[in-house]
Structure formats: structure tokens, C-alpha cells
Amino acid sequence: MTTHSPEIREALRAAARWLALVDSGGASAGDLQRLEQWRTSSTLHEHAWQKALLLRQRFSALPGAVAMATLDRPDAGRRALLKQALGVAALLPAAWLASRELPLEAWTADMHTAVGERRQVLLSDGTFVQLNTDSAADIDLGARRLTLLRGEVAVRLPGHLTLTLQVPYGQVALDAGEVCLRLVDQACRVSVLKGTANLQPRQGPALLLQAGQQASLQVAGVGPVTGLDAWLLGWREGVLRLEDRPLGELLHELRRYRPGVLRWAPELEALRVTGTFRLDDTDRVLALLAASLPLQVHTRTRYWVSLAARENRA
Structure with a gap:
């Protein structure tokens, strides 16, 4: 396992905290200025920040390139663009971002x-x-x-x-x-x-x-x-195969493969489901479920989807 000095570990943790603040959408102009000062005060800080951006993009599928390009030239106009871009991309509530914080060891894993x-x-x-x-x-x-x-x-x-x-x-x-x-x-x-x-x-x-x-x-x-x-092992072939299982089991597994929030009404969990579902297109899986079960999909953004019981219309 890769080991780090206390200085490197602290720099990586600080970069993660800064990134969480920026991604929350609540960073002020003063916050962004202090971030820039922190980055320029040490090559170690800048290296940790760039690594945080790269890994954020890799692990959470957010548009890290937007944040990187904007923060590299932190004038007022670009700061405003950053806040706007992250606001549109949010996509992800702060609580979800916090739940996705990675242990330091995972950042440097083989x-x-x-x-x-x-x-x-x-x-x-x-x-x-x-x-x-x-x-x-x-x-x-x-x-x-x-x-x-x-x-x-x-x-x-x-x-x-x-x-x-x-x-x-x-x-x-x-x-x-x-x-x-x-x-x-x-x-x-x-x-x-x-x-x-x-x-x-x-x-x-x-x-x-x-x-x-x-x-x-x-x-x-x-x-x-x-x-x-056995159905939980189907991911090795990129599928989940279920035979008359509760829908709740499938949804809990499916949530692991989607960046962002997937929620559903509790009463849906008792529905029974049979089928083979490919993990490389979870949007299609949700569409198939809506076509075959009494539920409907509400898409607020690509990163915020909820399922509800289908309304009965006379």
C-alpha cells in the first residue's frame, strides 16, 4: 500500500475539504480567493488540488474539467461562471457529496x-x-x-x-x-x-x-x-439477473451504479421483478421497470431521479 508523509496527507485532506466547499455551491468570492492563496502558497498544495480534481471527476462523474479551467484563472467573471456551472451541475445535494468522500488510501490505490x-x-x-x-x-x-x-x-x-x-x-x-x-x-x-x-x-x-x-x-x-x-455476482458480466425478487433489492443494487441520487417510494419495494438488467445503462433499466411495473420515473436532473407509484387515472 502506498504511504504518505503527514504533510502530504494533510494537503490531500485540505484539498478534499476545499473541493467539497466549492462543489456545494456555497463558496463565496472570499472563499475562492482563499482557495487560490492556499493553492499558490505551496507546490504541494497545488499538486493535492489537481489530484483532488482528477479523482473527483473519476469517482463521481462530475464535470471536473469545468472547475479546473475556471479556477486556474480566478478572475471575477470566471468565478461567477464557476458558481453558475456548479449550480447547474448540482445536480448533487451537498449531503450526497459528503457521503462520497473517499478514504485517502482509495485516492492512491493501484x-x-x-x-x-x-x-x-x-x-x-x-x-x-x-x-x-x-x-x-x-x-x-x-x-x-x-x-x-x-x-x-x-x-x-x-x-x-x-x-x-x-x-x-x-x-x-x-x-x-x-x-x-x-x-x-x-x-x-x-x-x-x-x-x-x-x-x-x-x-x-x-x-x-x-x-x-x-x-x-x-x-x-x-x-x-x-x-x-448468485444474482449479486452477475456484475462480473455486467448484468443483474433476478427471478421473482423484491424490487427493493434491485433498486438498492442499482443505486450503487448511478452517480447522484436515486430515491423511491417505500411501497414500491414489495413489488416483484424478474428479468436481466444491464448495468451499463441504468437509465434504460429504470425505463424498463416503468414499462413493466406500476411505477413512474421522475427525473429532476441526470443526477437526481425518484420513483413513485403510478397514478391511476379513470
Whole structure:
């Protein structure tokens, strides 16, 4: 994992705070002037700011180039343009932006994806790695270790290799198999597709999972072993396949692949849905749902969409 001096870490955190203020739309002319002074006071500050802009664009799909071009020449007219552009682009309420703040380690990860993006790579030793939406991972082949920092990863190992998968709650030892790891609240869901995986929590005994099984790896132990939720693994092919599942399950998953806000009326969650939905066009998925279920889509902006029960008209 990449490490940073305290000075670099503080500069990156400061850049993130400045960017959150600018993106909120509430930055005053004085704020923008102080930002410019902060940027020009140190090459370290300017480097951190440019990195924040780049990563904001990569992770949240906002028009970072607009902000970069405007702030590079901070005269009054361009400041006004910036506020106008961000106002139009907002698109995203401040609360959502705050929820998308990235841990520092994810900013410098070896692999990372934006919201809605998926990546795959074949490593030099034959290991196949897939990274799901809004995820980040570090890879150290010399130490035979992959560290999942954020989101979800799938790993397939050739028959002669082993790999340790590190997460905040412990580690997973994989020997010539295929697994999927997903970080959730205070746990990591481990799904074994092929071979076996040994789950070692930070506290408590280890547990060996077989192919077709999944369990929750937590700091204090491993949760109950169950069968795979196979539909949750379809992202590796870019689809979600559901057979008579609650609509709420699909919507919660779909929200992970859309930048911005996706909301829905609670009563819609009980509707049942069957189908195969492609993750590379979530707008089309919503349109298909509206065509087949008693719901309607209200699009305030590309980044703010809500679903409501369809009104019955006599």
C-alpha cells in the first residue's frame, strides 16, 4: 500500500475539504480567493488540488474539467461562471457529496473505479482481477497480497498460486480458486465460486468456505455460512439477473451504479421483478421497470431521479 508523509496527507485532506466547499455551491468570492492563496502558497498544495480534481471527476462523474479551467484563472467573471456551472451541475445535494468522500488510501490505490465503472485486469502471474463500481484495491504480487480498500472485487487464481486478500476485518487465503469480496457495513461478504477460501477474522477462529458458499467476515468472527446469492455476482458480466425478487433489492443494487441520487417510494419495494438488467445503462433499466411495473420515473436532473407509484387515472 502506498504511504504518505503527514504533510502530504494533510494537503490531500485540505484539498478534499476545499473541493467539497466549492462543489456545494456555497463558496463565496472570499472563499475562492482563499482557495487560490492556499493553492499558490505551496507546490504541494497545488499538486493535492489537481489530484483532488482528477479523482473527483473519476469517482463521481462530475464535470471536473469545468472547475479546473475556471479556477486556474480566478478572475471575477470566471468565478461567477464557476458558481453558475456548479449550480447547474448540482445536480448533487451537498449531503450526497459528503457521503462520497473517499478514504485517502482509495485516492492512491493501484486499481480504482468510479461510480458505475467496472474494470478487469489480467496480472502478470495469470491472476484475473475484476473491480466493481466505486471500488479500490492495492496489489502487491511480491507479497502475494491484494488489499480491498473500498467496494467489491472478484479474483480468479490459476491452479498453482495462492493469494491473501486483506480487508479491514481480517483476511482471506485463496488457493487456486475464485472468490468475490464485498465490503458492507462493518463486515466483508465473502463468496466462494470455485475452490476453497480460508477466512481469518482479526479476532476469533478461522473458517474454511467451500465453493457455492458465502459468509460474512467480521472483526470478531465469521457469520453464518449460507448458499451464494448468485444474482449479486452477475456484475462480473455486467448484468443483474433476478427471478421473482423484491424490487427493493434491485433498486438498492442499482443505486450503487448511478452517480447522484436515486430515491423511491417505500411501497414500491414489495413489488416483484424478474428479468436481466444491464448495468451499463441504468437509465434504460429504470425505463424498463416503468414499462413493466406500476411505477413512474421522475427525473429532476441526470443526477437526481425518484420513483413513485403510478397514478391511476379513470
